[in-house]
Amino acid sequence: xxxxxxxxxxxxxxxxxxxxxxxxxxxxxxxxxxxxxxxxxxxxxxxxxxxxxxxxxxxxxxxxxxxxxxxxxxxxxxxxxxxxxxxxxxxxxxxxxxxxxxxxxxxxxxxxxxxxxxxxxxxxxxxxxxxxxxxxxxxxxxxxxxxxxxxxxx
Amino acid sequence: xxxxxxxxxxxxxxxxxxxxxxxxxxxxxxxxxxxxxxxxxxxxxxxxxxxxxxxxxxxxxxxxxxxxxxxxxxxxxxxxxxxxxxxxxxxxxxxxxxxxxxx
Numbered sequence: 001x002x003x004x005x006x007x008x009x010x011x012x013x014x015x016x017x018x019x020x021x022x023x024x025x026x027x028x029x030x031x032x033x034x035x036x037x038x039x040x041x042x043x044x045x046x047x048x049x050x051x052x053x054x055x056x057x058x059x060x061x062x063x064x065x066x067x068x069x070x071x072x073x074x075x076x077x078x079x080x081x082x083x084x085x086x087x088x089x090x091x092x093x094x095x096x097x098x099x100x101x102x103x104x105x106x107x108x109x110x111x112x113x114x115x116x117x118x119x120x121x122x123x124x125x126x127x128x129x130x131x132x133x134x135x136x137x138x139x140x141x142x143x144x145x146x147x148x149x150x151x152x153x154x
Numbered sequence: 155x156x157x158x159x160x161x162x163x164x165x166x167x168x169x170x171x172x173x174x175x176x177x178x179x180x181x182x183x184x185x186x187x188x189x190x191x192x193x194x195x196x197x198x199x200x201x202x203x204x205x206x207x208x209x210x211x212x213x214x215x216x217x218x219x220x221x222x223x224x225x226x227x228x229x230x231x232x233x234x235x236x237x238x239x240x241x242x243x244x245x246x247x248x249x250x251x252x253x254x255x256x257x
Contacts, residue, residue, distance in 0.1 A: 101216055105214060112229050
């Protein structure tokens, strides 16, 4: 492939990344806090990310479930499940404390059971935090995962 | 155009167990190539699922979802023959929708 063209495309992709995120978020109907969510993906650490999500003061709850291994051999692929036993669960989110940006993903679970399993990347051993929004209130749970081989450094 | 997703939707009782495997690089924007240049971020930022055209799940993702993302969730109130459709959009605006019949 033409090397200059490839470089140009990569640069263009990087510049438009944030703009694309915002515009997609803004165009999406029925989600008033799209901008907040885009901002929440840029923050570091648990406290700041919770603030960006509007989930400050989330209460620790045994009804928030994290289904994950204690030790992950490969940080590039860590299977994690997030669930909630709280009634009227609206949203699930997963945060990794020591990743460059803590927020991993958010899930609005209007029509599905409040339990989502996924595979994430972890740069190093860290606490993962699950956040659940139920009945307009935020709850959280925390679990440590040890990583023997990091997944963000390449 | 991106490769198709693999979607499996299996009914047990009236709950459909949906498993989705997407084909995507999920580049974080943190890594560098051999010349020391940062590899630009390229990841799926939105995922939605619909049951018979009705939205049931909306997800926002960051780049910390693993490469070739896998996702599993359960849809209550589903019947055999219902259609589950999953759509993703990445940060470059590429998108893909695939559909599976619940069985």
